Every structure is written in structure tokens, then in C-alpha cells.
Amino acid sequence: MGIFADRADAGRQLGLRLAYLRAQDAVVLGLPRGGVPVAFEVAAALDAPLDVIIVRKLGVPVQPELAMGAIGEDGTYALDKHAVSFMKVKQEELRAVERQERALLDARVARFRAGRTRMDLHGRVAVVVDDGIATGLTARVACSIARKLGAARVILAVPVAPADALATLTEPDEVVCLATPRQLTAVGYYYRSFSPTSDDEVVWLLDAAAERLERARSAAGNPGLDEDVQILADGVRLQGHMHLPVPAAGVVVFAHGSGSGRHSPRNRFVASTLQRAGLGTLLLDLLGPGEELDRANVFNIELLALRLTSATNWLASRPDTASCSVGFIGASTGAGAALWAAAEQGARIGAVVSRGGRPDLAGERLALVRAPTLLIVGSADHRVLELNRRAKALMRCPNRLDLVQGASHLFDEPGTLEEAAILARDWFVQYLLPGDGGRAAEGSVPA
Structure with a gap:
């Protein structure tokens, strides 16, 4: 289908939709890895700082692409009990998947926050951005983390998500989505280019966003x-x-x-x-x-x-x-x-x-x-x-x-x-x- 050229294109379109936030004290939070190139463009459109919220999907052991839950920083956790029951996932299997994903989450926290302090969200608008939603589990965990970190308002912004998944979300105060198909086969189906995002690219984007914001502040202070x-x-x-x-x-x-x-x-x-x-x-x-x-x-x-x-x-x-x-x-x-x-x-x-x-x-x-x-x-x-x-x-x-x-x-x-x-x-x-x-x-x- 390919309604977005790539993640950067999706981010620019999403940034235009979120332009009303430009005068507000917003922080854009990308979900690594694929959500960060989208969030980078959103942050640029809003002249806002960029940070990450790190979340890992818990995949069903026999079908890892199928989510049965998600975990995030600070111990935030969400579980789809229906999926666990339907796929007959045993408790020891669930714990094994969680241990594995927790180790990967901790490694990513260390990688992406090396030399960086986490953005202070207290009293601010948190704009949580991903490249798309399938089940909504990772988005729910990410929004819960932003709320726990003190955000006064949490907005979930994604290029594409199924309408039924969005209808179940209670964690964000507002959802902004460009495409809401009744059925979503795969997020990548809506992109003409959906190549994987590397850890190195995430780090580069975070550094580039920080430099961009510093230049903008310098220009504003010195006309x-x-x-x-x-x-x-x-x-x-x-x-x-x-x-x-x-x-x-x-x-x-x-x-x-x-x-x-x-x-x-x-x-x-x-x-x-x-x-x-x-x-x-x-x-x-x-x-x-x-x-x-x-x-x-x-x-x-x-x-x-x-x-x-x-x-x-x-x-x-x-x-x-x-x-x-x-x-x-x-x-x-x-x-x-x-x-x-x-x-x-x-x-x-x-x-x-x-x-x-x-x-x-x-x-x-x-x-x-x-x-x-x-x-x-x-x-x-x-x-x-x-x-x-x-x-x-x-x-x-x-x-x-x-x-x-x-x-x-x-x-x-x-x-x-x-x-x-x-x-x-x-x-x-x-x-x-x-x-x-x-x-x-x-x-x-x-x-």
C-alpha cells in the first residue's frame, strides 16, 4: 500500500498534524528503534527536545511476532491475558521470555542513555511516538511510563494503527493517528521503505536532535x-x-x-x-x-x-x-x-x-x-x-x-x-x- 515514503516522511506528516503543540512545553519521546526516526521529525516540527522511552514486546514463544505483553523502564508492565490463555503459554515460558526481554531492555537503556540524562517530564506535555501500532501493548506501557515520570499530559502520536486497538487505549489523554484502517495486516505495509533502524542510527538521531535544539536556542538568544x-x-x-x-x-x-x-x-x-x-x-x-x-x-x-x-x-x-x-x-x-x-x-x-x-x-x-x-x-x-x-x-x-x-x-x-x-x-x-x-x-x- 505504502502511503508513507519512509519513517522520516511519516514523521514530517505527523509533525504537521501536531503543529498546535509548538507553543506548548512538549517533549517528544520516540520508541526505539523504529519510532525514533519518526519522532526525530516530529521534534523538529515542534521545535521540541527528543528523548526515548524504551519498551520491549513480550512475544509468544512459538510465534515471537505475536505480542502477549510488553515491559518498559522502571518496571512498567502490561500483559494480554487473553493471548496468554489462547496460545496456552505456561508461566515458566512467560517468565523466561520476560527475563530475556528485560536483559535486552537494560542493554538498550545503557546504550541509548550513555552520557545523557533522561528528560524531565514533570508538568510537561509528553508526545509518545512510534512508527505504528499493531496491538497497542507497547504504546500502553510507554504512555504509562511517561505518566509515571510526571507528564501533565500524555499524547500518543503514530502514523498508522488499527481503529479497534486505538479504541482500547486509556493510558494517553489524546491519540493522534494519520491512518486508522479497520484491519492492519502489518505496519510495514503502509510504508514504501520500511528498512530496519539500527542502534547506531538511534544514537545519531538523539545527538543530532540535541544539536539542532541547541542551535535553535542560540539563534533565538542571538538574532x-x-x-x-x-x-x-x-x-x-x-x-x-x-x-x-x-x-x-x-x-x-x-x-x-x-x-x-x-x-x-x-x-x-x-x-x-x-x-x-x-x-x-x-x-x-x-x-x-x-x-x-x-x-x-x-x-x-x-x-x-x-x-x-x-x-x-x-x-x-x-x-x-x-x-x-x-x-x-x-x-x-x-x-x-x-x-x-x-x-x-x-x-x-x-x-x-x-x-x-x-x-x-x-x-x-x-x-x-x-x-x-x-x-x-x-x-x-x-x-x-x-x-x-x-x-x-x-x-x-x-x-x-x-x-x-x-x-x-x-x-x-x-x-x-x-x-x-x-x-x-x-x-x-x-x-x-x-x-x-x-x-x-x-x-x-x-x-
């Missing part, structure tokens, strides 16, 4: 530079607006196809999302006031690319941005210009994102792009989607095509622009900010 700028390019003064945290490590230059990028509400929205992640942004008008009146200039990809190169040179000339990694984000024809400029500048460009763009307009230069490139397209933008797929087939750099479900060309539908902004943010954080590279993003949408 840095925020001013209008001018960049001289071939005798034309390009108008721009730059936001720069202090210190700055990465700057994203916006390339808008119409030439006027500073005042685009969509660009400004995406820029604010990048800024909260600790990235600098340069919103730039690639054409002068007289030039943008000539429609032909909007499709002059070489001219727009030269203007982006001038912006990169300008950033390299400033003491506060000379050492920054530089990324491009392009919309419409600006995406073609961004990729053309990235091909010309090689290793100087750290990452490129196309949002509803025309990467095909970069032509033969697509094969020369070295910067990791993310193509974001609305699933309802059929013509542009096909052009992006053709462009992707020509690229040799690390690249990915992500669909925003239900979005048209301008991402006007509720929540779709926000999802596109989150995708762009994660890509730039991964490739432009120190300490966040080296991990390939989970899954991709096939071309």
Missing part, C-alpha cells in the same frame, strides 16, 4: 545580522536581504525565477524555517527593476546563474561569511539557474534544493553538478514532476526526489509549503552545518 544588502553584478546592483546568525556556518542563497526573491511570501516563509535551524539566508532579486520587465530574462538561465555566482563571490569577500558553506535553493526557473551555477562553481557549493522548480533548464550541466541536490515537487504538479524525474536521471551527484502529497505547483494547499520547508531545512542542515553531515537521508521517492 545576529538582519539587514538589506546590495550586490554589484555586471554593473547592476542586485537588491537582497540577509539574515546571519552569529557565528555563521552556512548560508542559503534564494534563487527566484521571476527575479524578485526578496518579497516572495513563500521564500520568506521557507527562509524563516531555515533560520530557526541556525542557517543564514540571503533572499536576492536576481534581476534589476528594469530587467524583470522583460519576460525573456526570467528564462535566461545563464544570466541568472551568473548573478548567483556573483552572490557567492560577494559572500566569500565578507569577513563574516567567508568561511561559510554556501547552498542554493531555487524555485521555478531559479532552480535551473541554481543548478547551472552549482555546476560552474563545483565544490564551492555545499548543497542545492529545488522547490517546485525547473531543474531541467540547466540542461547538460546537470551531469556536472557535484553538490548534493534535493528536488521537491508537489504530487499534483504532474508536468513539473515529470520534468524533475528526467532531470534527476541526468544527475551524477548525490540526489533525491521528494514528493509533497497533495501539493500543486505553488504549494498553496494547507501544510504543503511547511512540509517543503522542512524537507529543505533538513537537507541544508545535513550538508551545510558542521556535525550534521555524513548520514544519508532515509529513503527516497523513486524517479
